Structure formats: structure tokens, C-alpha cells
Amino acid sequence: MATRSTIMDTNSFRPDMADALDEQTRKLTEEREVLGPAYRLFYRTPVHLVKGRGARLWDADGTEYLDVYNNVASVGHANERVVQAITDQASQLNTHTRYLHENVLHYAEDILSTMPEEIDRIMFQCTGSEANDLAVRVAQTYTGGEGIIVTAEAYHGNTELTSALSPALGTAQPVGPTMRMIPTPDTYRLVIPVSDTLAPTINTGIAYSEGIDTDAAALAAMQAGLESGALIRAGEASAEQFGNWMAGEVHRAVADMNRHGIKFAGLLADSIFSSDGVYPDPVGFLKPVIDTVHELGGVWIADEVQPGFTRTGDAFWGFERQGIVPDLVTSGKPMANGLPTSLMAARHEVLEPFAGSIPYFNTFGGNPVCMGAAQATLNVMRDDDTQGNAKHVGRLFKEGVIALQPAHACIGDVRGAGLYIGCEIVKPGTKEPDQKAALDMLELLRDRHILTSVCGRFGNILKLRPPLVFTEDDGNFFLEGFESVLLELGL
Amino acid sequence: MATRSTIMDTNSFRPDMADALDEQTRKLTEEREVLGPAYRLFYRTPVHLVKGRGARLWDADGTEYLDVYNNVASVGHANERVVQAITDQASQLNTHTRYLHENVLHYAEDILSTMPEEIDRIMFQCTGSEANDLAVRVAQTYTGGEGIIVTAEAYHGNTELTSALSPALGTAQPVGPTMRMIPTPDTYRLVIPVSDTLAPTINTGIAYSEGIDTDAAALAAMQAGLESGALIRAGEASAEQFGNWMAGEVHRAVADMNRHGIKFAGLLADSIFSSDGVYPDPVGFLKPVIDTVHELGGVWIADEVQPGFTRTGDAFWGFERQGIVPDLVTSGKPMANGLPTSLMAARHEVLEPFAGSIPYFNTFGGNPVCMGAAQATLNVMRDDDTQGNAKHVGRLFKEGVIALQPAHACIGDVRGAGLYIGCEIVKPGTKEPDQKAALDMLELLRDRHILTSVCGRFGNILKLRPPLVFTEDDGNFFLEGFESVLLELGL
Numbered sequence: 001m002a003t004r005s006t007i008m009d010t011n012s013f014r015p016d017m018a019d020a021l022d023e024q025t026r027k028l029t030e031e032r033e034v035l036g037p038a039y040r041l042f043y044r045t046p047v048h049l050v051k052g053r054g055a056r057l058w059d060a061d062g063t064e065y066l067d068v069y070n071n072v073a074s075v076g077h078a079n080e081r082v083v084q085a086i087t088d089q090a091s092q093l094n095t096h097t098r099y100l101h102e103n104v105l106h107y108a109e110d111i112l113s114t115m116p117e118e119i120d121r122i123m124f125q126c127t128g129s130e131a132n133d134l135a136v137r138v139a140q141t142y143t144g145g146e147g148i149i150v151t152a153e154a155y156h157g158n159t160e161l162t163s164a165l166s167p168a169l170g171t172a173q174p175v176g177p178t179m180r181m182i183p184t185p186d187t188y189r190l191v192i193p194v195s196d197t198l199a200p201t202i203n204t205g206i207a208y209s210e211g212i213d214t215d216a217a218a219l220a221a222m223q224a225g226l227e228s229g230a231l232i233r234a235g236e237a238s239a240e241q242f243g244n245w246m247a248g249e250v251h252r253a254v255a256d257m258n259r260h261g262i263k264f265a266g267l268l269a270d271s272i273f274s275s276d277g278v279y280p281d282p283v284g285f286l287k288p289v290i291d292t293v294h295e296l297g298g299v300w301i302a303d304e305v306q307p308g309f310t311r312t313g314d315a316f317w318g319f320e321r322q323g324i325v326p327d328l329v330t331s332g333k334p335m336a337n338g339l340p341t342s343l344m345a346a347r348h349e350v351l352e353p354f355a356g357s358i359p360y361f362n363t364f365g366g367n368p369v370c371m372g373a374a375q376a377t378l379n380v381m382r383d384d385d386t387q388g389n390a391k392h393v394g395r396l397f398k399e400g401v402i403a404l405q406p407a408h409a410c411i412g413d414v415r416g417a418g419l420y421i422g423c424e425i426v427k428p429g430t431k432e433p434d435q436k437a438a439l440d441m442l443e444l445l446r447d448r449h450i451l452t453s454v455c456g457r458f459g460n461i462l463k464l465r466p467p468l469v470f471t472e473d474d475g476n477f478f479l480e481g482f483e484s485v486l487l488e489l490g491l
Numbered sequence: 492m493a494t495r496s497t498i499m500d501t502n503s504f505r506p507d508m509a510d511a512l513d514e515q516t517r518k519l520t521e522e523r524e525v526l527g528p529a530y531r532l533f534y535r536t537p538v539h540l541v542k543g544r545g546a547r548l549w550d551a552d553g554t555e556y557l558d559v560y561n562n563v564a565s566v567g568h569a570n571e572r573v574v575q576a577i578t579d580q581a582s583q584l585n586t587h588t589r590y591l592h593e594n595v596l597h598y599a600e601d602i603l604s605t606m607p608e609e610i611d612r613i614m615f616q617c618t619g620s621e622a623n624d625l626a627v628r629v630a631q632t633y634t635g636g637e638g639i640i641v642t643a644e645a646y647h648g649n650t651e652l653t654s655a656l657s658p659a660l661g662t663a664q665p666v667g668p669t670m671r672m673i674p675t676p677d678t679y680r681l682v683i684p685v686s687d688t689l690a691p692t693i694n695t696g697i698a699y700s701e702g703i704d705t706d707a708a709a710l711a712a713m714q715a716g717l718e719s720g721a722l723i724r725a726g727e728a729s730a731e732q733f734g735n736w737m738a739g740e741v742h743r744a745v746a747d748m749n750r751h752g753i754k755f756a757g758l759l760a761d762s763i764f765s766s767d768g769v770y771p772d773p774v775g776f777l778k779p780v781i782d783t784v785h786e787l788g789g790v791w792i793a794d795e796v797q798p799g800f801t802r803t804g805d806a807f808w809g810f811e812r813q814g815i816v817p818d819l820v821t822s823g824k825p826m827a828n829g830l831p832t833s834l835m836a837a838r839h840e841v842l843e844p845f846a847g848s849i850p851y852f853n854t855f856g857g858n859p860v861c862m863g864a865a866q867a868t869l870n871v872m873r874d875d876d877t878q879g880n881a882k883h884v885g886r887l888f889k890e891g892v893i894a895l896q897p898a899h900a901c902i903g904d905v906r907g908a909g910l911y912i913g914c915e916i917v918k919p920g921t922k923e924p925d926q927k928a929a930l931d932m933l934e935l936l937r938d939r940h941i942l943t944s945v946c947g948r949f950g951n952i953l954k955l956r957p958p959l960v961f962t963e964d965d966g967n968f969f970l971e972g973f974e975s976v977l978l979e980l981g982l
Contacts, residue, residue, distance in 0.1 A: 012589075031596045034603060035857075036612040036839070038846035041589055048591035052584040070586065072854065078582055087578045091569055093543040094829035095561065098503075098532055100539035105522045112525060121527040126617040126831040127855060133650045158851055159624045161651040172848040333854055338585035340617040340831035340855035348527070355529035357663040360649055363563065363824055364618060364831035366526075 010435070010459040011442050013041040021045060024060070042453060043446055052077025055467045055474050057451065066477050068452040068466045071420075074309055074334035075380040076469040082337045085376035086369060094369045097124075098361075103371035110378060114316045115345060116325045122345040123355070124366035128305040128332030129157030131342040134360065135301045135328045136161055136268065138346060141354040142327075143297060145263030146178040149253050153184050153457045155275040156268055156303060165268060168275045178262045180253035184276040184457065185246055185285065188413040188424060189431055190234035192245040239284035246285065247292035254296045266298040266327070271318035274306035277456030278415050278422025278463070283314075286322040299327035299350060305342075306420065309334040310381055310468060313391030313418025321417065334468075336373040340364070386468035390418035397421060397464070397475040404483060410437055410491035419470055422455065423462040428491070433458035441485050448481040501926070501950040502933050504532040512536060515551070533944060534937055543568025546958045546965050548942065557968050559943040559957045562911075565800055565825035566871040567960040573828045576867035577860060585860045588615075589852075594862035601869060605807045606836060607816045613836040614846070615857035619796040619823030620648030622833040625851065626792045626819045627652055627759065629837060632845040633818075634788060636754030637669040640744050644675055644948045646766040647759055647794060656759060659766045669753045671744035675767040675948065676737055676776065679904040679915060680922055681725035683736040730775035737776065738783040745787045757789040757818070762809035765797035768947030769906050769913025769954070774805075777813040790818035790841060796833075797911065800825040801872055801959060804882030804909025812908065825959075827864040831855070877959035881909035888912060888955070888966040895974060901928055901982040912955040913946065919982070924949035932976050939972040 018026050025048055032039055047065070051058040054076040057065040067077070075082065089103065097104055108122050125131045140146055148165055150156065155168040163169060164176035175181070183190070234242055254264045267289070272280040290300045307318025308331045315321040319329070327350050332342030342365075354360075364370065381387070398416050401423055405411045412426035425438040438460040445452060455463040466474065509517050516539055523530055538556070542549040545567040548556040558568070566573065580594065588595055599613050616622045631637055639656055641647065646659040654660060655667035666672070674681070725733055745755045758780070763771040781791045798809025799822045806812040810820070818841045823833030833856075845851075855861065872878070889907050892914055896902045903917035916929040929951040936943060946954040957965065 025591065028591045028593070028596065031600070032591075034599045034611065034613055035588070035595070036614060036837070036842045036846040038614065038849070038851040039588055040850075040852070041591065046591050049584060049586060050592075052586065057584070057586075072587070073585070077584060077586075083578065083581045086581055087574065090574045090577055090829070093540060093548070093568060094564070095540060095543065095548075095568075096563070097526070097530055100516065100519045100523075100532065100537050101541075102519070104526070105519065108525045109522070120525065122525055123527060123529065127621065127853070129853075130618065130620065130650065137651055158853055159621065159650045159652065160628055163849075169850050173850070338581070338855070338858065338860060340858075340861065346527070351527045355527040358529070358654075359531075359660050359664070360529040361531070362618070362620075362649055364829070367829065367831075369829060370831065 011042050011439060011453050013043060013046045017044050024048070042451075044443055045446070047446065047451065055470045063449060065449045065451050066466075066474055068450055068464050068470075068478055070451075070467060071306070071311065071465050072333050072338050073467045075337055075377055075384070075386065076467050079337055079377075079380060081380055082373055082376045085372045086339065089369045089372035092368075094367055096363055097366045101368050103368040103375065104366040107371045107375045107378070110375065111343065112345065115329065116320075118325050118347050119329060119345045121348045121351045122343055123360070123362075124371070125332075125342045125344065125362050126340040126364050126370075127157075128303075128330065128342050129159050129162050130362065130365075131330035131332055131344045132157045132162045132165075132268065132301070132303060133159045135330050135344050135346075136165070136265075138344070138351055138354040139266040139299045139301055139328060141358070142350045143263070143265045143299060145265035145297065147254070147257040147262040147264045148176075148179045149182055149250060149264075149267045149298075150179060151184050151269055151273055151276050152181045153276040154269065178257070180257055182246065182249040182253050185234075185242065185273055185279045186277070187235045187242070187279055187281060187415070191231050192234050192237060192242065193230050194232045194237070194241055237282070239282040240288065242282060243285040243288035247288045250289060250292045250296070254298075264296050264298045266301055267293045268301045268303060270303040270306050271322050272307045272312065272417055272420060274420065275455060277424070277461045278420060280307075280312065280321075280415065280417040280420070283322060286324055290324050290326070300324070301328040301330060302326035304329055304331040305333050307417070310387035310390055311418055311420050313387060313394045316387060335377065336370055337377045339370050339373040341370040341374050381468070384469070389470070390468055393470055393472055393475055394418035394421070396472055397470075397478070400475060400479040401464075401482070404479070404486065408486045408491055410434065410486070416464070419466055419468060421464040423464060424456075425460045425462065433460035435460040437489065437491060438462060440489060441482075444485040444488060445481055448484065450478055450481045502533050502930060502944050504535060504537045508535050515539070533942075535934055536937070538937065538942065546961045554940060556940045556942050557965055559941055559955050559961075559969055561942075561958060562797070562802065562956050563824045563829050564958045566828050566868050566875070566877065567958050570828055570868075570871060572871055573864055573867045576863045577830065580860045580863035583859075585858055587854055588857045592859050594859040594866065595857040598862045598866045598869070601866065602834065603836065606820065607811075609816050609838050610820060610836045612839045612842045613834055614851070614853075615862070616823075616833045616835065616853050617831040617855050617861075618648075619794075619821065619833050620650050620653050621853065621856075622821035622823055622835045623648045623653045623656075623759065623792070623794060624650045626821050626835050626837075627656070627756075629835070629842055629845040630757040630790045630792055630819060632849070633841045634754070634756045634790060636756035636788070638745070638748040638753040638755045639667075639670045640673055640741060640755075640758045640789075641670060642675050642760055642764055642767050643672045644767040645760065669748070671748055673737065673740040673744050676725075676733065676764055676770045677768070678726045678733070678770055678772060678906070682722050683725050683728060683733065684721050685723045685728070685732055728773070730773040731779065733773060734776035734779035738779045741780060741783045741787070745789075755787050755789045757792055758784045759792045759794060761794040761797050762813050763798045763803065763908055763911060765911065766946060768915070768952045769911060771798075771803065771812075771906065771908040771911075774813060777815055781815050781817075791815070792819040792821060793817035795820055795822040796824050798908070801878035801881055802909055802911055804878060804885045807878060826868065827861055828868045830861050830864040832861040832865050872959070875960070880961070881959055884961055884963055884966055885909035885912070887963055888961075888969070891966060891970040892955075892973070895970070895977065899977045899982055901925060901977070907955070910957055910959060910961055914953040914955060915947075916951045916953065924951035926951040928980065928982060929953060931980060932973075935976040935979060936972055939975065941969055941972045
């Protein structure tokens with residue numbers, strides 16, 4: 001039985017591993033003492049990168065790596081058009097939004113044109129954390145409530161407010177007293193009650209409380225007196241059935257808030273549940289969930305830090321893929337190919353109560369250089385059709401990983417949308433998470449010059465999330481390396 | 492009697508002023524509707540800037556302006572060395588701190604070398620808000636307390652946590668239930684009790700509760716039965732006397748926290764009290780204050796967003812000018828000449844309880860491009876001696892403003908350190924703040940191609956805070972323009 005994992009004890013170097021490093025790498029890791037204990041390095045043998053192009057990275061020794069992890073360099077490392085835009089604008093002027101400047105206005109108009117017309121206001125910040133921090137306060141002011149729902153392994157930021165809404169940080173970081181968690185919409189392990197209506201009344205807690213092994217959970221549920229006929233494996237549920245189950249969880253969470261005197265403000269969730277372990281399907285399952293959020297007086301903040309900006313291949317935005325118009329939209333990471341830039345978009349009526357009364361100014365947010373970089377990134381996404389590439393290459397890539405399953409029983413499940421794939425590593429023949437094997441795979445992939453990482457509650461899910469310029473050849477390079485790693489591990 | 496001012500009703504354009512604008516400017520202001528009501532433009536006739544060099548800015552019509560306001564472009568607008576550093580690094584690689592990279596390590600070492608040796612840890616974020624948000628949580632974890640003290644007109648950021656510690660945002664933004672405010676250390680208007688010891692026991696509330704007119708306050712204090720001999724005008728107090736008064740206020744605030752069951756965590760303050768209205772003197776007055784903070788179990792978070800990076804001319808850091816080693820240091824704005832970059836430095840023992848247990852990762856914080864820009868900015872500060880320039884030009888500049896006082900009784904007080912000067916505009920012959928006159932001055936200065944703004948509780952204090960490359964000639968250009976504005980207004 002795996003212990004509960006946190007960001008802290010997954011893919012990371014520890015000082016006691018320093019003896020195994022070469023002189024230069026060891027020296028650099030030692031110099032990082034000044035950064036304090038919060039700074040973590042990936043890998044038992046950390047990577048010292050000096051150069052990037054497209055989906056390729058090079059270390060100080062000139063070794064080339066395939067990047068199957070970094071979504072910040074969305075249109076490719078050191079993209080020339082983005083670098084040129086930064087240089088051009090920085091050479092002219094970089095100031096703030098209390099003077100008039102076209103860059104922020106042109107970009108605001110352009111990026112809003114990718115969203116539904118109901119989303120007609122946008123504000124700029126520097127990080128996804130700042131965007132979510134602001135969005136939660138906007139939601140709370142609009143609804144007059146405080147209660148925010150997140151999923152059980154969500155990560156939404158590093159400010160005090162967003163950390164308290166990020167259970168993925170682990171138990172040392174307290175979650176907020178007015179937040180409530182609903183289960184990860186886990187299509188691999190959950191057994192859910194079948195319901196054709198919203199708000200099921202049976203307590204489904206037993207069926208997924210451990211969430212590790214479907215059969216054990218099903219057994220426990222039956223032992224608790226539920227009819228086995230009323231249960232279904234989540235992976236076999238229709239979008240409506242799965243959505244109704246999740247909507248029921250929202251009902252339950254709001255009822256608990258109300259019992260504690262907390263008014264519901266909204267749901268903060270990304271539509272592919274990336275930090276939870278990548279659960280994008282079945283498409284459409286969020287519809288009954290968001291309908292329920294609205295019925296209960298809340299708003300949906302669509303956290304698009306992960307699924308937005310064409311990542312899923314199916315649409316520019318994750319919410320669009322699910323066919324839902326959210327109330328608030330936040331994004332950051334992939335927006336400006338590496339410059340600290342983020343956004344919070346909103347329906348004007350949702351934004352008004354906060355922005356019309358409370359001063360908010362972000363010194364660097366929306367500055368001409370960051371907006372120039374964001375505009376160039378968006379231009380490249382359009383001109384190079386990153387959405388089409390994510391769809392096409394992502395499909396082949398996912399099929400390639402799935403094709404390895406029959407010969408390698410450690411691959412328990414392969415999920416994903418476009419260029420965001422989660423590959424679940426388990427003890428063969430069971431659904432028991434195998435974090436050790438997953439971490440060993442990361443290291444062996446690194447030895448084969450392939451960089452990636454893990455995510456999810458048990459830290460056992462390979463998180464395959466390359467720059468959007470990832471090619472079919474890149475995918476094949478990964479697949480060959482991955483197969484070789486699986487063979488070496490005998491898994 | 493002036494009404495209480497907030498950031499919202501000072502120097503800013505309102506849509507009802509649009510008719511007076513030229514076609515292009517009006518169109519741009521209308522396009523800003525998509526940014527929502529929180530976005531404010533400076534000036535009744537907003538400025539549309541397109542280019543900057545050093546302390547000069549140009550608008551779309553080619554009109555040149557002198558910048559006497561912007562501290563983000565610390566080493567000058569479009570500084571070539573900083574632009575080159577950004578271009579060079581962005582062309583190579585921009586990634587995060589989970590891979591090894593020299594830039595973050597070299598900069599960490601270099602910037603820590605400017606601080607006292609006790610400050611031996613540093614973490615990087617993207618904005619001053621993020622730095623203060625983190626620093627407050629570090630202080631709270633270290634002390635086990637929650638209570639934070641700020642001054643009455645402080646501004647420390649835009650996240651939920653830091654907004655609740657920013658009374659300058661006005662009354663629509665609630666301050667936090669565990670924060671307490673102490674008065675602005677106002678050397679112009681306060682009457683304080685003389686005390687040679689810390690923690691005075693008399694209630695000095697009456698003497699400064701209105702804080703507008705010294706004589707009225709002194710009268711009120713006497714009427715309340717205090718001996719007039721026990722009072723002194725703050726401007727005539729020694730550093731020790733003034734510091735003892737402020738330390739007494741800290742005592743009072745902590746006693747009130749304790750009465751409410753709140754444990755004291757620390758004082759969050761910048762050492763020149765810039766948002767309060769610029770109160771840098773008498774040098775040394777913070778010593779008894781910080782000693783008291785420590786005696787009461789708290790820490791001092793030195794917010795160096797405004798006074799840091801050579802601004803005061805007397806030292807690289809504001810705390811250094813006061814001769815104090817803080818527990819935590821935050822900064823942002825001037826650090827990387829415009830790229831979103833900030834820092835939180837700490838004593839290792841203060842950082843450890845938070846950073847050793849709670850995961851904190853900032854995606855863009857400390858990235859190679861931002862660190863490259865910060866390093867180039869620091870190099871320019873050293874090579875061009877911005878500290879020496881701030882001291883020399885700042886002194887002449889301040890003397891020049893003071894020289895206007897005899898002929899212009901509206902200049903009630905001139906305060907400042909280096910290139911951060913506050914010029915208090917009052918009704919002649921009184922200390923009554925004259926915000927209308929100050930705002931009229933801003934507009935007329937703008938007509939003379941000089942950009943600045945206002946600050947302080949009553950929005951009547953000209954905030955003269957140019958890039959650090961401001962020259963003697965720049966100062967003279969301002970002084971001539973300012974004198975001409977005063978003559979035009981007949982003040």
C-alpha cells in the first residue's frame with residue numbers, strides 16, 4: 001500500500017545524494033544552500049541546463065535532451081519570434097498600465113477573441129498564483145460567499161490564499177477553513193453510484209475513500225449495504241453519469257459548508273485535473289458539475305494554467321473542450337513563453353463588484369514587454385497551429401504509450417488530451433500505485449536524455465507534457481527510450 | 492478639512508473627462524473598458540508613452556517628458572546593458588529552478604553580499620506582493636504568531652494577504668482581523684510625548700488622532716489634561732525620542748493583539764514610510780522600534796521595494812541606512828529594471844521552520860532571464876554608482892525644492908532621502924493638506940512635460956521618485972517647471 005505522496009517526496013535530489021555527482025554538479029548543488037530548504041532539484045542526478053531550442057535542451061557538457069515536461073516554453077525554448085518581440089519592446093519602453101500603451105490593449109482584445117463573448121473583461125498579473133488569488137477574491141465579492149471547492153490533489157498557487165486551496169502541497173500546509181475538497185474525478189480507480197439525476201442521496205464515501213483498488217472499494221461498498229447493481233466503474237460511466245456523480249460531490253461539499261455557516265462562492269478547478277493526475281475524460285462530464293455550481297449560487301473559476309493555450313489539441317481552452325462558458329478564467333505558465341505573465345478574464349458582471357470598489361494595481365502586470373512576449377507567443381500558436389500539432393502528435397503519442405501496455409503490465413492506465421498525457425505506473429496485475437518504479441523510470445529516462453516528471457496523489461503518474469512544438473519524431477524518440485527503460489526494469 | 496484620501500481618488504483619469512481628449516487618446520481610453528474598472532490611468536489627460544531613455548520618456552506625438560516618478564526603470568528606461576542581458580539569456584534558455592543554472596546562484600550570492608552577513612538565505616519571486624506574501628507567512632511560522640503591525644497608510648501588495656495589510660487601499664478593502672495599525676511616523680504634524688524610556692504609559696492618542704494641525708492637536712492634548720511640557724513637536728524630537736514614541740505605539744498595538752488572543756508575529760514596514768508620505772528621518776529612529784519588536788517576540792520584515800537598491804543615496808538598503816539588521820527583507824520593483832522579479836531574503840534560522848516543512852515553488856521566480864536582468868541591473872548600479880548619484884543629485888534636488896518654500900507658502904514640508912522626496916502641499920499659513928492644489932500641480936507639471944504623482948493619507952504630497960540616473964540638469968528642469976507651476980497657480 002503506497003503512502004500518501006506530496007510534491008516534496010517525489011522526483012527530487014537530496015543532499016545525501018551529493019557524493020554520486022561529478023565535481024561541477026556537486027558544487028552547484030552545494031551553492032544552492034543559500035536558496036534555503038524549499039528549493040528542490042529534479043532528479044537524483046540534477047540536470048544543469050544551458051541551452052534550449054524547440055523541444056530540445058542541452059546541458060553544460062553539450063548533451064542533448066528531449067523535453068517531455070516543460071509547458072512554460074509553450075512555443076519552444078528560445079523561440080526566435082518571442083525573443084525578438086521581447087528585445088524590440090525592451091529596447092523601446094517598459095512601463096506600467098497607468099500610462100496608455102497599445103500592447104496591453106491589443107493583446108487584451110486578441111486573447112479575449114479566443115474566448116466566448118460572455119467573457120469580456122481581462123486583467124493581467126505576473127503569475128498563475130496571482131491570477132488565482134485575484135479570481136478567488138473576485139468570486140467571493142460577487143457571490144458574497146467565502147467557500148471554495150477544489151479537488152483532492154489540486155494545486156492552484158503559492159500565495160497564502162492559493163496555498164490554502166492547494167491540497168497537493170501536502171499536510172504541512174494547512175488548507176483553509178472555508179474550503180472543501182471533492183474527490184479527484186478518477187476514471188481509473190473509482191467505483192461510483194449510477195445516477196441519472198443530479199445530487200444522489202446515497203453516501204458514496206465508502207466506494208472511493210481509499211481509491212486505490214477498484215475491486216476492494218467495490219467490495220467495501222457492498223459490505224456497507226449498497227446494492228452492487230447501483231455501482232459502476234467510473235471508467236465505464238457515461239459523461240452524464242460521471243458528471244452526475246461529481247455534481248453530487250459538489251452538493252455534499254456545499255451542504256457541509258452551509259452546516260458550518262459558510263456561504264458557497266465557487267469551484268476552482270482545471271478541466272483536465274492535471275495536478276490530480278490528468279483526468280480529461282469523458283468529455284462533457286463537467287457540464288452537470290458546473291450547472292450544479294451555478295444552481296448552488298457559486299461560480300466556476302476555470303484554471304487554465306495547464307489546459308489552456310491549445311495544450312489539449314481539441315480547443316484553445318480547456319473549458320471550451322468541455323463546452324462550458326466559465327465565470328472566471330485564469331492562466332499563466334504557457335502565456336508568454338517564459339516571461340512572468342498571467343491573466344484573469346471574467347464576465348463583466350462577475351468582475352464589477354470587486355473591481356468597481358477595491359483598488360487593484362499590479363506594477364509589472366500587463367507591461368509592454370510582457371504583453372509583447374504574450375502577443376508573439378499567441379501569434380506563433382496561430383501561425384504554427386500548435387492546436388493542430390497538439391491534437392495530431394498528442395494522439396499518436398498517446399496511442400504509442402497505449403501500445404506498450406500489453407507487454408508491460410506496469411502501465412496501468414494511459415489518459416490525456418493533446419500534449420498532456422498521464423501514464424499510470426502500477427504493480428503489475430493490480431491498480432496499486434508504484435511510485436518507486438515511476439521514479440526509477442524518470443531517472444532511467446534521464447539517462448536516455450529524456451526529461452519528464454510525475455504527478456498525482458501517489459506520485460506514480462508519469463506527466464508527459466512537452467512544449468507544443470513537440471513532433472512525431474520527438475514522440476517516437478520518447479517511446480523508444482521508454483520501452484528500453486521498461487525492458488531494463490523488467491516491468 | 493480634507494476628507495480621507497485613497498489610492499482611488501487621487502491622480503487619475505475618469506471616463507467623464509473623455510470629451511476633453513484628442514481623438515487618438517480618447518479611443519485608447521475607451522478601449523481600456525475591457526480591462527474593467529480597477530484599471531486607473533494617471534492624469535486628467537492620460538499620457539500615451541512609446542519610448543524611454545534614461546530619465547526621459549516620449550509620447551506618441553514625439554513630445555519628450557522628464558520622468559520624476561518611475562522607480563521600476565531604476566537604471567534608466569531601456570537601459571542597453573539590461574536589454575542586452577535579457578536578449579542574450581532569452582536567446583539561450585529560460586527555464587526554472589528545478590534544473591541547475593548559474594544565473595540564480597551567481598545573483599543570489601552577489602545580492603546577499605550587499606546585505607549583513609546574518610541575512611544568508613534568499614528566495615526569488617516575481618512581484619513585491621509575492622515577496623511580502625511569502626515573508627509574512629515565514630514570519631508567522633517562525634514566531635508561531637499571526638499578528639502583523641503596519642503603519643496607517645502602508646501599502647504592501649495586492650494578494651489577499653498583503654491587501655489586508657495595506658490600509659492605503661482605502662476602506663473598501665478590509666484589513667485583516669489579526670493586523671494592527673500604528674500611526675504614520677509623521678514628523679510634520681505629530682505632537683508626541685517626550686520620553687527617555689521605551690513604552691510610555693500615557694495615552695498619546697489625542698495628540699495625533701486627527702494629525703492635521705499640530706497646534707490644534709497640541710491644544711486638544713492640553714485640554715485633555717496632559718502637561719504641555721510633556722509634549723514635543725515630532726519634527727523637533729531626537730531620533731531616540733521619536734523612536735521611543737513609535738516603540739510605545741508598537742507596545743500598545745501588541746497589547747491590543749494579546750487582549751484579543753492574537754500572538755504577535757512582526758512588523759512589516761519600509762524604512763522611509765513611502766506610502767505613508769515619505770518619512771525617512773531622523774535617521775536612527777527605527778532602532779528602538781525594532782528593539783521593541785524583538786523584545787515582544789516579533790520579527791521585522793524590511794519592505795525594501797521602495798528604499799532599496801541605492802534609492803536613498805545613504806546606503807544600498809533602507810535598513811542599512813537606519814543601522815539595523817532586519818530578520819526578513821523583501822524587494823521587487825527596481826530589481827530588474829522592469830522584468831517581473833522580486834526577492835525575499837532571510838536569516839536562515841527565521842526561514843527554516845517555513846521552508847523546511849512547506850513546499851514553495853515559484854515557476855517563473857529566479858528564472859535565468861529574470862536573474863540575468865537583475866544581475867545586469869545590479870552591475871549598472873555598481874558601475875555607474877547610482878548610490879552616489881542618488882546622494883549627490885538627491886541632495887541638490889531636495890535643497891532646490893526647499894529653496895522654493897519662502898516664496899511659496901503652499902510648500903508645507905520637504906522630506907526625503909536621496910532620490911525619494913516628498914513635498915507636502917498645504918493651505919498657506921496652515922498645515923491643512925491641499926490635495927486639490929497638489930493634483931492641479933501634477934496636471935500643470937504634465938503640461939510642462941514633467942511626470943510625477945502624489946502619495947500620503949491626504950493625497951497632497953508630491954512624490955518625487957525618478958529613475959536613479961536622474962541628473963543635476965534633470966533636477967533643475969523640474970525645479971524650473973515647478974516654480975512656473977506655482978507662479979501660475981498663485982500659490
